[in-house]
Amino acid sequence: MLLDVHGHQAYCYTGGKAFDPALPAIVLLHGAQNDHSVWALQSRALAHAGLAVLAPDLPGHGRSDGPALTTVEAMADWLIALLKTAGAGRALLAGHSMGSLIALETASRAPASVSALALIGTTYPMRVSDALLETAHTDEPAAIEMVAGWSHSSFVPGPSTAGPGVSVVNVARRLMQRMSARNPSGLLHTDFAACNSYANGEAAAASLHCPVLFVFGKQDMMTPPRSTALLTGAVKHGAVVHVDAGHAMMAEAPDAVRSALFDFAQSVPMRS
Amino acid sequence: MSGPRHPGFDTLALHAGSAPDPATGARATPIHFTSSFAFHDADHGAALFNMEQSGHVYSRISNPTNAVLEERIAALEGGVAGIATASGQAALHLGLSTLAGAGDHIVASNALYGGSHNLLAYTLRRFGIETSFVDPRDIDAWRAAIRPNTRLLFGETLGNPNLDVLDIPTLSALAHAHDVPLMVDATFTTPYLQRPFDLGADLLLHSATKFLCGHGTAIGGLLVDGGTFDWQAAHERSGRFATLCEPYDGFHGMVFSEESTVGAFALRARREGLRDFGAAMSPHNAFAILQGIETLGLRMERHLVNTRRVIDFLVAHPAVASVAYPELESHPDHALARRILPRGCGAVFTFELKGDRAAARRFADGLQIFSHLANVGDAKSLVIHPASTTHFRVPAEQLAARGITQGTLRLSVGLEDADDLIDDLKRALKLAQKGA
Numbered sequence: 127m128l129l130d131v132h133g134h135q136a137y138c139y140t141g142g143k144a145f146d147p148a149l150p151a152i153v154l155l156h157g158a159q160n161d162h163s164v165w166a167l168q169s170r171a172l173a174h175a176g177l178a179v180l181a182p183d184l185p186g187h188g189r190s191d192g193p194a195l196t197t198v199e200a201m202a203d204w205l206i207a208l209l210k211t212a213g214a215g216r217a218l219l220a221g222h223s224m225g226s227l228i229a230l231e232t233a234s235r236a237p238a239s240v241s242a243l244a245l246i247g248t249t250y251p252m253r254v255s256d257a258l259l260e261t262a263h264t265d266e267p268a269a270i271e272m273v274a275g276w277s278h279s280s281f282v283p284g285p286s287t288a289g290p291g292v293s294v295v296n297v298a299r300r301l302m303q304r305m306s307a308r309n310p311s312g313l314l315h316t317d318f319a320a321c322n323s324y325a326n327g328e329a330a331a332a333s334l335h336c337p338v339l340f341v342f343g344k345q346d347m348m349t350p351p352r353s354t355a356l357l358t359g360a361v362k363h364g365a366v367v368h369v370d371a372g373h374a375m376m377a378e379a380p381d382a383v384r385s386a387l388f389d390f391a392q393s394v395p396m397r398s
Numbered sequence: 399m400s401g402p403r404h405p406g407f408d409t410l411a412l413h414a415g416s417a418p419d420p421a422t423g424a425r426a427t428p429i430h431f432t433s434s435f436a437f438h439d440a441d442h443g444a445a446l447f448n449m450e451q452s453g454h455v456y457s458r459i460s461n462p463t464n465a466v467l468e469e470r471i472a473a474l475e476g477g478v479a480g481i482a483t484a485s486g487q488a489a490l491h492l493g494l495s496t497l498a499g500a501g502d503h504i505v506a507s508n509a510l511y512g513g514s515h516n517l518l519a520y521t522l523r524r525f526g527i528e529t530s531f532v533d534p535r536d537i538d539a540w541r542a543a544i545r546p547n548t549r550l551l552f553g554e555t556l557g558n559p560n561l562d563v564l565d566i567p568t569l570s571a572l573a574h575a576h577d578v579p580l581m582v583d584a585t586f587t588t589p590y591l592q593r594p595f596d597l598g599a600d601l602l603l604h605s606a607t608k609f610l611c612g613h614g615t616a617i618g619g620l621l622v623d624g625g626t627f628d629w630q631a632a633h634e635r636s637g638r639f640a641t642l643c644e645p646y647d648g649f650h651g652m653v654f655s656e657e658s659t660v661g662a663f664a665l666r667a668r669r670e671g672l673r674d675f676g677a678a679m680s681p682h683n684a685f686a687i688l689q690g691i692e693t694l695g696l697r698m699e700r701h702l703v704n705t706r707r708v709i710d711f712l713v714a715h716p717a718v719a720s721v722a723y724p725e726l727e728s729h730p731d732h733a734l735a736r737r738i739l740p741r742g743c744g745a746v747f748t749f750e751l752k753g754d755r756a757a758a759r760r761f762a763d764g765l766q767i768f769s770h771l772a773n774v775g776d777a778k779s780l781v782i783h784p785a786s787t788t789h790f791r792v793p794a795e796q797l798a799a800r801g802i803t804q805g806t807l808r809l810s811v812g813l814e815d816a817d818d819l820i821d822d823l824k825r826a827l828k829l830a831q832k833g834a
Contacts, residue, residue: 139656142448162658170657186552189630194621275402280781289452290460291468292479292661293414299623300478307628334782371779380452 129211134192134206137182138162138339139246141173146317149178150241151154151217152391153209153227156181156352158317159270159302161188167288167341167380177391180212184228186309194309194316198224198324202231209239212313218391220244222376223349224321242394243334246341247373249349250327250357254318262315266306269314273301279345279372288377298345298374308358331360338364339390341375341383365390400709407474408695409591415469416688418627429685430462444587447709448650449657449669459672463681467688471620474589476596478625479664480777481672482618482684486585486605487513488677489619493603494518495649495675496641496667498549500526505543505550507534507564509557512788513525518552534562535730544576550601550761551578555594556586556739559748559758559808560722560801563731566734566738568721570598577632585609585775586744590698595624597738601663608775609745611688612697616683621667625660642666648674657695697777700813701745708809708823719805745811746774748784748802755804757830758783762807764829767814767822779812779819 127138127145138145139162152172154165162169162181173179178181179383185204186194203229209217218241221229225246233240254262262269278295288294305313331338338361351368358364367386371378405413406419416427429512435454437443445451448462463693467479483489494517498504506518508531517530532539534553544551553564575578579600584592588609594602602608602665633643633655645651647779649669654662672678709726712718720728724735724743735743751758761781762770767783772788782788785804789797797803 142650142652142657161659164659166658167452170443170448174448174450261427262699271404272401273402285451289479290465291472291481291664293472293477296472296476296625297478297660303626304628304660308631327750375730384451 127212131204131208131211132192135190136185137183137189138212139165139169139179140210141169141179141181142171143179145180145212146178147178147213147215150391151178151180151214152387153177153205153214153217153219153229154181155205155219155228156184156187157223157225158321159187159273159305159314161301161305162190162318162383163301164374164376166383168376171384171388172391175388178214180208180214180217181210186307186313188308189268193311194313196316196320198227198320199326200229201228201320202235205232206239208235208239216241217393218242218244220246220387221248222246223248223373224252224317226384227321227324227327230327231324233324233336234333237333237335240336242337242339244339244341244390245357246383247343247346247349247375248340248357249353250284250331252324252327252349254322259315259318259322262318263312266312266314270302270306271395273302273314273348273397276347277373279343279378280360288380294374294377295376300307324342328360331357334361334363336363337390337394339386340364340366341367341381341386342368343373343375344368345371346375400629402469410470410473411691411694415466427463427466427685427688427795429681431456431465431681432644433457438560439507449652457681458676458678459664459668461678461681461684463659463688464679464684467684467691468620470688470691471589471610471622475602475622476593476624477602477622478661479623481605481621481664482679483621483672484619484677486583486603486607486619487517489603489605489621490514490517492667492671493601493621494522494527494552496663496671497567497579497639498527499641499734500673501546501547502527502549503547504529504552505540505548506531507553507557507562508532508796509534509560509562510554511558511583512791516791518650524611528697537568537572541572544578546636548569548578549574552578554583554586555592556724556744556746558586559789559806561724561729561731561743563734563739563743565734566594566597566599573600574598577636577638579627584800587696587739588698590695591741591744592739592809595626600624600627606687609698609701610691610694611687612694612775612777613686614688614773614776618679618683618687621833623661623664623667629662632657640728646670648666668694697813701811702742704813704816705745705747705811708811708819709747711820711823715827717752717831719752721747722801723747723748746808748806748808750803751805751807751830753830755785755807758805758807760832761826761830764826766825768809774808774810776810777813779814779816780809780810784808
């Protein structure tokens with residue numbers, strides 16, 4: 127589905143079903159240097175389970191036009207506009223990594239638009255090391271190799287977690303390379319800088335009144351579960367699920383993440 | 399900044415895609431000899447059929463043993479997904495038919511395995527897919543052959559039988575400038591000698607029967623999606639690749655490039671090609687090929703050592719007119735080979751025997767260790783006379799254009815003791831000369 131948001135074309139994957147604003151909505155927000163396809167093993171199932179799915183490509187990512195936005199706050203404003211354009215009503219916002227910060231900030235800015243939050247592979251502050259930030263700036267392909275490695279629990283994961291014959295690590299690597307090819311203006315550094323500079327996470331978390339689900343990967347090296355106390359402590363109505371995976375948990379533990387989202391969606395009052 | 403250390407070739411060859419069996423602890427990959435897989439419940443079955451969840455339904459489409467092999471080759475090649483097929487020919491057909499249909503066009507090297515040439519020149523033409531054949535070294539010819547309805551360029555990493563080295567960097571740049579992918583047959587090189595995706599190729603296939611299996615036992619093929627080609631961008635610019643970028647009636651209007659940004663090709667190949675053409679690999683064969691891949695690095699090293707010994711012997715023998723092997727300075731692609739095949743040029747090559755067809759037959763019949771048969775990449779050394787076997791359907795003028803004469807012989811050097819191989823060749827060359 128293509129929408130016009132702030133004068134630029136925005137692409138949303140809808141899970142193989144036409145988006146129906148009358149249904150309870152779930153929004154799936156990807157992380158840095160990614161696109162909607164990281165949710166492949168959650169989005170299609172959720173759409174066919176009766177939810178209206180919006181999995182957008184952020185500006186400057188994948189099929190969405192426009193320059194990449196440089197702050198989490200700007201991304202949240204963009205998402206609020208997208209939800210309005212789509213006629214989504216109140217939505218469950220699920221975000222991964224950088225996407226989790228966008229979801230958090232959106233819920234803080236527009237609480238009436240958000241029924242619940244699922245923060246996956248998240249932490250706050252989401253600091254990116256100076257060395258990785260610098261590498262993303264000076265040598266994006268090398269930074270992609272680092273992220274591809276650190277995002278997975280193993281280079282040789284168990285068979286077929288993301289489908290028969292699929293190499294989870296190589297899919298992640300190629301997807302980030304594709305984002306670079308489509309947007310060669312330093313996208314990874316832009317995204318990392320946005321994560322690194324986001325300073326409103328604790329206040330945003332404290333302001334939440336909606337239910338919050340945290341999904342953490344037990345082997346996550348990018349946003350380790352041990353680093354999340356500030357965020358989980360600031361949330362009033364939070365629950366935590368740990369899955370057996372690294373940061374790229376939607377691909378490494380697709381069934382566990384999908385089940386967590388589905389169970390959460392069923393447990394919270396969602397109305398269109 | 400130092401990043402994570404990625405595992406090496408041999409580690410991936412032994413481990414990628416596998417884990418101890420969760421049910422039994424079996425360390426070797428079990429052979430899942432079953433046609434079908436039970437659903438947890440009705441919802442699970444429906445979700446698997448609708449691609450909402452990952453899992454196995456029916457072994458024509460996927461099987462856990464095959465999946466280990468597929469993931470392993472994807473890891474070794476740097477691709478996003480592999481697909482195991484009944485044979486190398488089936489892998490080629492699956493790759494071509496996923497992209498091309500009636501009215502479409504392919505540009506292919508004219509230095510192909512005879513079976514690949516047959517499929518392209520005769521059989522696919524019957525289904526409305528036309529192929530233009532070009533000299534793989536003539537980049538201008540590749541360029542001139544591309545048409546608006548061209549769907550891919552195709553060649554062998556080492557051409558058959560004279561080992562023309564495919565200039566993958568140049569050809570892939572040409573292909574991409576015209577919004578088409580480059581697919582290569584990497585059977586002769588294996589990922590040990592070359593990783594075509596690193597050089598610019600987008601899709602590749604193996605006859606896994608050869609070096610990957612390595613023991614002349616199982617027939618099988620592997621098709622690998624590099625995840626490098628932007629089908630959607632090419633579709634928007636050129637209108638090509640509707641099979642990947644427009645709704646597919648055969649799967650509830652699925653748009654494969656939306657479902658998977660970098661794996662659309664593999665998704666359609668499995669969900670349409672394996673489903674409908676049905677050329678699936680037996681899990682028994684997948685197991686045999688997995689066993690072979692575990693020692694691929696070790697075997698390729700020994701293949702190279704033996705091949706170089708044999709070539710040194712043949713080059714110096716008075717009964718041998720010429721040897722075609724890119725590691726030799728006399729080969730027209732020597733410089734290119736040094737650049738894109740730095741580890742070596744494999745264990746299959748041709749040489750030209752002085753004398754006529756009868757001399758070539760006496761040579762083949764006189765060998766005792768080399769087996770005279772139609773295969774390559776076995777642990778055991780092999781020989782064949784292309785003009786009377788693999789290329790017998792190719793018209794005489796085309797044979798001559800490819801440098802194949804009645805005296806051309808192809809060797810596949812195995813893992814025996816090199817001295818014994820040389821003695822065997824010495825004896826057969828003497829027999830060939832005696833009858834002259």
